[in-house]
Amino acid sequence: SDGDELASGLKALAEGREVPEVVSGTVGGVGKVGFVFTGQGAQRVGMGQGLYAAFPVFAEAFDAVCAGLAEHLDGSLAAVIRGEDEGRIDETGWAQPALFAIEVALYRLLESWGVSPQVVAGHSIGELAAAHVAGVWSLDDACAVVAARGRLMQQLPTGGAMVAVEATEEQVLEAIAGRTGVGVAAVNGHTAVVISGVEDEVLAAAEELAAAGARTKRLQVSHAFHSPLMEPMLAEFAEVVRAVSYRAPRLAMVSALTGHPVTDEVTDPAYWVKHVREAVRFSDAANALRAAGVRTFIEIGPDGILSGMGPQTRANVESEAADEVWLPLLRRGRDEPRALLTALAKAFVRGVPVAWEKLYTGTGA
Numbered sequence: 001s002d003g004d005e006l007a008s009g010l011k012a013l014a015e016g017r018e019v020p021e022v023v024s025g026t027v028g029g030v031g032k033v034g035f036v037f038t039g040q041g042a043q044r045v046g047m048g049q050g051l052y053a054a055f056p057v058f059a060e061a062f063d064a065v066c067a068g069l070a071e072h073l074d075g076s077l078a079a080v081i082r083g084e085d086e087g088r089i090d091e092t093g094w095a096q097p098a099l100f101a102i103e104v105a106l107y108r109l110l111e112s113w114g115v116s117p118q119v120v121a122g123h124s125i126g127e128l129a130a131a132h133v134a135g136v137w138s139l140d141d142a143c144a145v146v147a148a149r150g151r152l153m154q155q156l157p158t159g160g161a162m163v164a165v166e167a168t169e170e171q172v173l174e175a176i177a178g179r180t181g182v183g184v185a186a187v188n189g190h191t192a193v194v195i196s197g198v199e200d201e202v203l204a205a206a207e208e209l210a211a212a213g214a215r216t217k218r219l220q221v222s223h224a225f226h227s228p229l230m231e232p233m234l235a236e237f238a239e240v241v242r243a244v245s246y247r248a249p250r251l252a253m254v255s256a257l258t259g260h261p262v263t264d265e266v267t268d269p270a271y272w273v274k275h276v277r278e279a280v281r282f283s284d285a286a287n288a289l290r291a292a293g294v295r296t297f298i299e300i301g302p303d304g305i306l307s308g309m310g311p312q313t314r315a316n317v318e319s320e321a322a323d324e325v326w327l328p329l330l331r332r333g334r335d336e337p338r339a340l341l342t343a344l345a346k347a348f349v350r351g352v353p354v355a356w357e358k359l360y361t362g363t364g365a
Contacts, residue, residue: 001338023342025349030323031295033352034254035117035133036310037103037126038301039280040225043095045083047302048102050336051109056362061108065101068139072147077101092222096125096150100142103129103300106329110298114355115344119292121254121285123306124186124225125149127275134249136266141244148240149276152233153223160224161202165193167214175205175212185226186280189312194219196227230277237276241269252292259284261292282306286313290324296350297326298343304328325350 005021012019051058066077073094080088081098088094103126110116122130125146132142162185165172169184172193176182181198182205188194195202202224206216223229246267253262257274259281265271289297299307307326327343330336348354 023345023349025346027349027351030350030352032118032293033116033296033298033347034119034121034289034292034294035107035130035298035300036286036289036306037120037122037129038099038299038303038305039123039126040092040095040099041219042301042303042305043089043098044302044332045081045089047081047098047330048105048336049082051105051330051340054337055109057112058105058109062101062105064139065104065143068143069097069101069147072144072151073097090222091154093150093154096153097143097146099125099301100129100132100146102302104132104139106300107133109340110300110329110344113344113358114353115298115347117251117298119252119254119289119294121256121289123256123282124275124280126301127256128272129300130253131249131266134251134253135247136249137244137246144244145241145272148237152237153225153230153276156223156229156233158222159199160197160227160229161199162194162196162219162221162224162227163202163206164217164219165195165206165209165214166191166216167193167209167212169193171209171212171214172205175208176201179205181228183227184279185224186282187284188280188282188309190283190315192283192309192312194226196224197229198224226277226279228277234273234277238269238273241272254285254288254292256280256282256285260288282309283313286310287315290314295324296347296352297324298347299326299328301328302330303332304330 009022013022052062069077077097079085080094089098120130120134128146168191169187172184172195179201181201182195183197185196186194195205210216248264248267255262257278297310307328310326327346329340329343331339344354
């Protein structure tokens with residue numbers, strides 16, 4: 001950030017000392033780069049505003065997404081993100097468009113610096129951002145889908161419950177068997193499962209799992225996402241996704257609905273309807289990314305949620321940990337340009353190309 005910090009970092013490097021402001025690594029066969037797009041829950045007031053002030057490419061892309069969403073939203077998305085409408089950022093109807101806007105702008109900024117993925121994936125709403133940057137929807141069509149998804153979820157009756165459980169999917173399925181109002185909402189790791197649905201039934205299943213030794217944590221949510229309680233919105237959402245145009249993705253994608261590489265299913269409106277209702281199979285998706293050769297996972301979003309869960313999805317954590325890294329571009333409570341450039345530096349020292357000269361375009365440097 002200034003000459004003194006540069007000098008002290010160079011001195012540490014010369015003396016072989018490790019210090020936080022010096023990023024080092026070994027360039028070599030580190031596999032492919034995968035971009036993973038964060039889901040709902042990562043949103044925060046002020047997210048992206050540090051990047052907006054620092055990088056014109058980010059600002060231009062963010063403004064373009066906000067303009068695309070404006071006709072579908074009752075108010076200013078930028079104002080909600082800035083915190084001018086207190087508390088609205090956590091409402092589903094705003095949180096999902098907000099995350100989409102930040103994630104698309106982040107992608108466009110990295111793209112401007114020559115940093116591109118070989119494969120993309122996303123967690124719930126994050127998969128819609130991944131699909132857009134992969135070319136499945138135009139920006140206008142993506143905005144229509146994203147806004148409708150958030151709005152229709154927001155309009156559902158509040159209530160229901162979601163509980164995170166430290167148990168295997170098999171153990172969870174056994175506990176919820178016969179409880180028709182409960183479903184598996186997410187499988188985020190070998191023993192990281194979220195159940196969702198009618199409150200009484202979810203809490204009863206969670207209590208049964210806790211009695212068997214599983215740790216449980218109720219999530220603070222307005223609605224029971226990815227559960228039977230989503231079904232009343234599906235018909236209207238189906239009308240929206242049938243009204244937009246689709247193209248085959250130009251980037252390789254992994255689906256967190258199926259947990260497998262994408263072929264052409266993301267061009268079928270029925271896929272996106274099912275995507276609202278069925279479980280997010282993030283653990284399977286992460287392993288499919290590994291199978292595709294991804295070893296550098298860059299998290300596109302306002303916090304390091306997936307980067308915290310990702311390493312836990314490996315079948316054998318110890319043997320496979322050395323050759324992969326999860327890099328969140330932004331972290332809650334940290335200076336945004338510095339966090340972003342640090343993540344980029346960590347990717348660069350692994351051999352990921354970065355056109356650093358483009359970072360200074362228009363600055364006079």
